[in-house]
Amino acid sequence: MKRTLACLALLAQSMSAPAPALALGVSHVFLVQNSGWMEPFYTDPQSRYKPLITELVMAVAQPGDPMVLAAFNQALPGAPSPKALLSFKFDAKSSRKQVGGALAALEVARKPGSLAYADTDLNEAVGTAIRSALGGKSGLVWLVTNNRNSPNNDLQTARRNREFYELIHSGSAITRALAFPLQMPVQGAHYHANGLMIYVFAVGDEGARQLKTLVASGAIAKVITEPAARLKPLDQDLVRLVPRKVSDAPGVAFSMTPTGMLRADVNAQARSPAASIEWHLENTIYPYTIASAQISARSKVGSEERPIRLASSSVTALAPGKSAPLSSTMALPVRELPGKWSMAAVGSAGSAYVMPGQIELQLTNQRLELSQAFRQRMARLFPGDPLPEIFTPPSHIKSSVAKLPLVVRVHYGVAPLVALIAGALALLGALGAAALAFARPRKALVTVEDELRTMHARAGTTQPIFDKAGNKVAQLKTTLFGHQLLDLREGAQVRLGR
Known part of the structure; x- marks a missing residue:
């Protein structure tokens, strides 16, 4: 184990070097399980296990990203785990051959001096990757596993899974975590499996931002078509507001931009700009059902906040991917609107004065439940494995916030600008006439x-x-x-x- 830690620490040093390319890249650590329970994934001639990993690396990495590819099972004296296979900067031309070659040579691990297959320790693999391979820096740790967490092949699987649960949910190092349960039936000489799990753990704030960007880019979806199951965080962006009907008040018009931002176009003459908006309140936190929650909302523009009146103050039994209707009345700030003779208004004449803001939807007393459809899917892929309990929401999470970007555009006429220009021209004329008079004998x-x-x-x-x-x-x-x-x-x- 000490040898592996030293090896991965050296890799971490190379990844954290102050080279410009590394500073701009994301550190990826790919942990590939090769313990005994993985035997059918390695021996079945039809297995797509290794090609899947290669394609995932090629999809998510960008040129110059520092990467570590390591195999893991359970560390024993003389048999370190995780064991680094590759350490390199990603290059689209050469990395496929590097990764494919390293995986092709990888076999199921056995215990030292024995024919018995190696056991599995998920906590050890992820913890070592965070501490040593990343060296405390931000990055992404990918874990490819059959979901069996059984060090020493003991029967305390539930306890081992609880430790893995605590590592993810209670630790501060992991800031964001997703899981992709995949169907992959394989048959080996000794074992049979229906599927595998790919986890990705974002380490640090920068790692969380990079993972969100990576998911939004669609890079992962090029290889994994299954939806991502969120493990962490469970207190942010549980729902999404999508306007379906807007009853505009005089002087204000609402619209949704292609990027998902709500836009309010306000006439400068409007005395109390407001509108009635009917939304789709959509559950975006797969695979959880929002069993119940109290909801409230407010708008924030500039330094002014205003409550949004909702027709309903609660949501119940909202399944993942489903939506419920929600009516609201939203007023925009008046004190923040510049007067038509202000410099802001004159400078925006003929266009619009833009005020950024947001709508915040607060869920309190929330109760999340793992959807039955997801439980059934996990039971089919991993029969008899209690690891789906890792998806149980932490008991201390009782609230969450969803934010919708809002931009208010105030439209001013050109009359004040024309008046100021005319006044300026008249003043210039008077000054010119005075100058001529002053200079004439x-x-x-x-x-x-x-x-x-x-x-x-x-x-x-x-x-x-x-x-x-x-x-x-x-x-x-x-x-x-x-x-x-x-x-x-x-x-x-x-x-x-x-």
């Missing part, structure tokens, strides 16, 4: 000792006035509004005009 008639003189001066200037003998007798100050005599010498015969 102005004529002044001055009488000095009965002699009429004509003087020219620009506004803002002062020039001296001399008598016939050449003595300075006064000064002429010129402004935009006329002329003025300054510093008039005592006894001097100087006046403005004739």
